[in-house]
Amino acid sequence: MKLFTLTLVLFISLVDVALAQNDPYEGLIPAPVSLVKATGTFTFGKLTVVKADKPKDKAVELFKDFLVNNRGLANKVIKYSPTTKSGGTSVILTSRGADKLPAEAYKLTITPRKITVIGKGAGLFYGIQTLIQLFPVDKTVAANLPCMVINDEPRFGYRGMMLDVSRHFFNVAQVKKVIDLMAAYKLNNFHWHLVDGQGWRIEIKKYPKLTEIGGTRQQTMFGTNRDWPDGQPYTGFYTQDEIRDVVKYAAERYINIVPEIEMPAHSDAALRAYPELMCTPDTSVKNPARTNGLYCPTEETFTFLENVLTEVMALFPSKYIHIGGDEANKQPWKESAFCQALMKQLNLKDEKELQSYFIQRMEKFINSKGRSIIGWDEILEGGLAPNATVMSWTGEQGGIAAAQQKHNVIMTPQTTGLYFDHYQSRSPLEPVSFGRYAEFSETYKYEPIPKVLTADERKYIVGLQGNLWTEFVPTVAKLQYQILPRIFALSEIAWSKPENKDYQSFSEVRLAKHFERLDAMHYNYRVPTAFEVIDTMMIGAQFTMAPKTVVPGARIVYTLNGRDPVDTDLGYESPITFNIPAGEKRVFKAVVITPSGRRSLPTSTIMYNQAPVAAANYTGNSAGLKFTLIKGNFTAPDQLDYAPKDSAGIAKTLETSEFRKTRPASGIIYEGYISIPADGVYNFSAAAYNDTQLFIDDNKIADNEGALSLFKGYHKIKIKYFYTAPVPGTRRRGNPAIRIYMIAPGTMDKKLITGDVLYN
Numbered sequence: 072m073k074l075f076t077l078t079l080v081l082f083i084s085l086v087d088v089a090l091a092q093n094d095p096y097e098g099l100i101p102a103p104v105s106l107v108k109a110t111g112t113f114t115f116g117k118l119t120v121v122k123a124d125k126p127k128d129k130a131v132e133l134f135k136d137f138l139v140n141n142r143g144l145a146n147k148v149i150k151y152s153p154t155t156k157s158g159g160t161s162v163i164l165t166s167r168g169a170d171k172l173p174a175e176a177y178k179l180t181i182t183p184r185k186i187t188v189i190g191k192g193a194g195l196f197y198g199i200q201t202l203i204q205l206f207p208v209d210k211t212v213a214a215n216l217p218c219m220v221i222n223d224e225p226r227f228g229y230r231g232m233m234l235d236v237s238r239h240f241f242n243v244a245q246v247k248k249v250i251d252l253m254a255a256y257k258l259n260n261f262h263w264h265l266v267d268g269q270g271w272r273i274e275i276k277k278y279p280k281l282t283e284i285g286g287t288r289q290q291t292m293f294g295t296n297r298d299w300p301d302g303q304p305y306t307g308f309y310t311q312d313e314i315r316d317v318v319k320y321a322a323e324r325y326i327n328i329v330p331e332i333e334m335p336a337h338s339d340a341a342l343r344a345y346p347e348l349m350c351t352p353d354t355s356v357k358n359p360a361r362t363n364g365l366y367c368p369t370e371e372t373f374t375f376l377e378n379v380l381t382e383v384m385a386l387f388p389s390k391y392i393h394i395g396g397d398e399a400n401k402q403p404w405k406e407s408a409f410c411q412a413l414m415k416q417l418n419l420k421d422e423k424e425l426q427s428y429f430i431q432r433m434e435k436f437i438n439s440k441g442r443s444i445i446g447w448d449e450i451l452e453g454g455l456a457p458n459a460t461v462m463s464w465t466g467e468q469g470g471i472a473a474a475q476q477k478h479n480v481i482m483t484p485q486t487t488g489l490y491f492d493h494y495q496s497r498s499p500l501e502p503v504s505f506g507r508y509a510e511f512s513e514t515y516k517y518e519p520i521p522k523v524l525t526a527d528e529r530k531y532i533v534g535l536q537g538n539l540w541t542e543f544v545p546t547v548a549k550l551q552y553q554i555l556p557r558i559f560a561l562s563e564i565a566w567s568k569p570e571n572k573d574y575q576s577f578s579e580v581r582l583a584k585h586f587e588r589l590d591a592m593h594y595n596y597r598v599p600t601a602f603e604v605i606d607t608m609m610i611g612a613q614f615t616m617a618p619k620t621v622v623p624g625a626r627i628v629y630t631l632n633g634r635d636p637v638d639t640d641l642g643y644e645s646p647i648t649f650n651i652p653a654g655e656k657r658v659f660k661a662v663v664i665t666p667s668g669r670r671s672l673p674t675s676t677i678m679y680n681q682a683p684v685a686a687a688n689y690t691g692n693s694a695g696l697k698f699t700l701i702k703g704n705f706t707a708p709d710q711l712d713y714a715p716k717d718s719a720g721i722a723k724t725l726e727t728s729e730f731r732k733t734r735p736a737s738g739i740i741y742e743g744y745i746s747i748p749a750d751g752v753y754n755f756s757a758a759a760y761n762d763t764q765l766f767i768d769d770n771k772i773a774d775n776e777g778a779l780s781l782f783k784g785y786h787k788i789k790i791k792y793f794y795t796a797p798v799p800g801t802r803r804r805g806n807p808a809i810r811i812y813m814i815a816p817g818t819m820d821k822k823l824i825t826g827d828v829l830y831n
């Protein structure tokens with residue numbers, strides 16, 4: 072299985088050059104609708120004249136800035152007149168001929184002496200962005216642009232990126248760097264998650280305590296399983312002038328900003344400032360661990376929220392105003408005599424309908440100002456507000472239901488690679504992130520229009536969005552790491568037609584130039600690892616290693632002694648064949664180091680010339696594994712060896728929900744035998760949290776993925792696993808249950824190991 076993967080990798084690296092030459096999209100991300108190559112090149116030099124309908128147009132100014140900052144050029148920019156002929160080379164930026172183009176569309180033509188970009192407004196802007204991408208990144212290299220004709224338009228009208236600035240605050244300059252990236256990759260809606268339990272980040276003149284009190288929490292970070300509270304107050308907010316500045320900056324780049332003011336839950340920051348808006352005013356709300364407080368649906372609350380939204384709408388011209396609506400724990404409403412009386416009076420059958428009443432009231436107010444609401448998919452519960460757009464995050468189901476009810480939908484399911492707070496690999500060296508994996512390949516593969524929708528219902532899927540929640544994003548370096556390179560995949564699935572999607576050209580060829588651009592613009596990004604599988608064990612006598620990188624100019628260094636490779640280790644040049652003596656192992660570890668010094672996480676491959684392991688002498692037939700619970704709140708499986716035992720017994724399945732009822736956090740060691748049906752090489756993998764350990768016959772299965780040659784019969788199995796408690800007020804639900812898979816020899820089927828092959 073793994074041998075097959077590596078052979079494939081080798082094959083790909085040999086065809087890279089050919090792929091680059093045949094790249095149908097000339098390195099562009101997102102892929103355009105149509106690109107027809109022509110012969111010849113256009114040489115952009117300092118005498119090239121830029122001619123624009125409006126030389127002072129912001130898109131034209133941005134092109135000028137690009138020439139100055141990225142090419143060191145100060146080309147003449149003059150007013151375009153179609154009747155004036157001139158010698159030399161020129162770039163024409165015009166809306167003439169754009170009348171029939173759809174919204175945001177453009178046409179870009181490159182001939183040996185003339186480049187023409189035709190588009191109106193956003194269309195012209197996107198045409199210029201495409202043109203910029205065609206320039207070489209290195210400014211000392213002559214800018215020879217190949218001749219071609221591009222016709223392009225977006226698939227979706229809403230192409231979004233969400234940034235949470237409540238959990239961690241990012242200043243105006245840092246936010247603008249995100250907006251720059253969005254603009255370069257043709258995303259057009261910046262969803263600004265301005266308030267949440269952990270901090271209110273927007274100045275509201277009428278309610279100064281929102282930022283004075285709600286803008287500060289008692290410490291930098293809390294509620295993760297690896298960081299502890301540090302007692303350092305954490306604070307930050309945007310003044311209204313700063314907000315106006317960012318709104319203008321975004322608008323100049325054809326990006327609308329959708330502000331989000333959360334209600335009725337995720338509101339502790341506001342409630343720390345104005346506890347009278349709770350059903351039972353509670354000073355323990357000052358406790359920073361409480362972050363999912365709920366407004367009481369009183370007239371006082373509605374007046375407060377209307378006043379807040381009035382100021383918000385004055386700052387943001389967006390048609391959409393996001394009012395949250397997610398994850399409301401309605402217990403305070405259940406316990407409130409006021410809410411119960413209100414429900415009776417309004418004839419509402421439960422608290423879900425009360426939430427619906429809350430949202431519908433706010434919608435009415437927002438509609439009365441000519442705007443529309445967006446809410447997370449929980450606003451479907453208890454009845455959807457009449458004009459609401461639904462942001463489908465818990466999965467696709469909310470989006471499907473909303474489209475079936477003829478409501479607009481923005482897809483951002485946390486299950487499909489659009490949650491950029493998730494881990495980007497299974498390596499335990501990955502910086503602490505949210506407990507799921509979403510590699511950019513997953514983002515890329517996501518198709519936002521669910522097949523179950525009819526042709527008419529599909530029209531309601533107006534777009535999609537990537538979300539960066541920042542519980543685990545304390546620095547701007549981490550922010551950029553989380554979104555790069557995933558934002559490139561988002562760009563392509565939001566803009567490009569499905570028939571233009573091409574993962575091989577995207578991941579093997581086109582990404583290259585964009586990494587180079589990120590380096591030139593000093594963005595921090597996650598360097599893709601040398602092998603996609605972080606850590607594996609393969610069985611055989613001979614292996615050929617062909618690690619690879621798409622980052623231009625990057626080196627791959629490797630070791631054979633198990634150490635993490637450093638700059639001074641051997642540099643990889645061409646495929647290396649290893650012959651492994653019988654019974655021995657070698658480990659090939661590789662790290663990618665980019666020209667700017669960024670490095671990938673190490674990947675390791677254990678090459679094991681293993682003689683098949685004889686079956687154990689087990690004659691029992693007692694189903695299930697022995698389990699031992701270990702007391703503690705663990706962060707790594709090795710800690711289980713040093714902690715006290717709690718209790719032990721027999722587990723018929725690997726399901727842990729029973730344990731979780733009495734122990735919010737625990738370690739578990741499972742031990743016993745697995746029945747192997749026939750001689751051969753078996754591939755094992757564990758899907759749980761990144762730090763689970765799986766042993767077969769005392770061999771540790773590397774990073775939960777690897778092979779072993781086994782004789783038919785019973786073999787020892789051991790699993791070291793831990794789970795942590797959900798964190799109140801965050802989406803941290805605790806580690807998911809463990810699942811162990813096996814691939815039998817000669818098959819590609821990954822089968823879940825269930826209780827029927829486990830014995831003790």
Ligand code: ACM
Pocket residue numbers: 397398447464802
């Ligand atoms: C969400 O992720 N709670 C919208």
